[in-house]
Amino acid sequence: MQPSRWQQAWREAIRDPRELLSVLGLPALALQVSAEAAAQFPLRVPRGFVARMRPGDPHDPLLRQVLPLDAEMQPVPGFGLDAVGDAAARAGHGVIHKYEGRALLVATGSCAVHCRYCFRRHFPYAEETAAAAGWRDAIEVIRADPGIHEVLLSGGDPLSLATRKLSELTDALRGIGHVRRLRIHTRLPIVLPERIDAELCRWLSGLPWPVVVVVHANHANEFDASVDGAIRALREAGATVLNQAVLLRGVNDDVDTLAALAERGLAAGVLPYYLHQLDRVAGAAHFEVPDATALALHAALVARQSGYLVPRLVREVAGDVSKRPLHAAGDGRDPHPVA
Secondary structure: OOOOHHHHHHHOOEOOHHHHHHHOOOHHHHHHEOHHHHHHOOOOEOHHHHOOOOOOOOOOHHHHHHOOEHHHHOOOOOOEOOOOOOHHHEEEOOEEOOOOOEEEEEOOOOOOOOOOOOOOOOOOOOOOOOOHHHHHHHHHHHHHOOOOOEEEEEOOOHHHOOHHHHHHHHHHHOOOOOOOEEEEEEOHHHHOHHHOOHHHHHHHHOOOOOEEEEEEOOOHHHOOHHHHHHHHHHHHOOOEEEEEEEOOOOOOOOHHHHHHHHHHHHHHOOEEEEEEOOOOEOOOHHHOOOHHHHHHHHHHHHHHOOHHHOOEEEEOOOOOOOOEEOOOOOOOOOOOOOO
């Protein structure tokens, strides 16, 4: 059986940092690459995403998100393996239940791109994948709790799974009356837009619930015509499409870049949702932006953008009942919610 177009593009992804730097004309940058970091969390980046990087630019914001650097191996106090308390929120095999009314399924550990700041880079996917055994355990957790109204698919990336595998889940969910919505968190429409094919869109358009697809782009340069086409296909299949970004030092930590991201996303049919402060996972400290800087950037964005183009600035805190908004000093709310 021949692989589909998206599966072929997946297989052709670059996995060697030296090859990536050679393609970009940056061989000297190999001196900053950490073989240990690459062994711990291997490089993977689709060639279509690489084509959006600027050749010869060692500071390219897309390159910075995927290149394993020596800085990852420097231990930093406060950065750990489970940055957002996923382990404590486990409700079943591959099921995380943190927030009222919502259950998150860690559908798979696979993803088409390995972002160096990923908060689940140390997650035990081999033991905790909801799709195992035909989603059976996950379905039983949801069926047993009538308070769960929304099912979230995450990972890894849930669209890494074949569409027939996703159909197994939604076919089983159809029989659970208290499920009202499906949400899919995915980076693939951005980094591997080929994944949004006709089969996937037929599956989406046939679902009985409202579907929200939350894509993940951090910089306007991540969009191109192929991404625009993928977003358009998702919307034509009936999905609402939102974007969440992570505030990253050296990638998008200035107001012009954040404004351009919101504008470019809107041009593609995506509205901003969240701007996350970095989850403090081991290996990602070099991306952190101080809270004071984040608040100033967000205030500047509010001052120049229409309200619907301003994402909520939030942090995820283990044990909280929702994402925690960051607020400026002097408004009666704690601007530093995490010690």
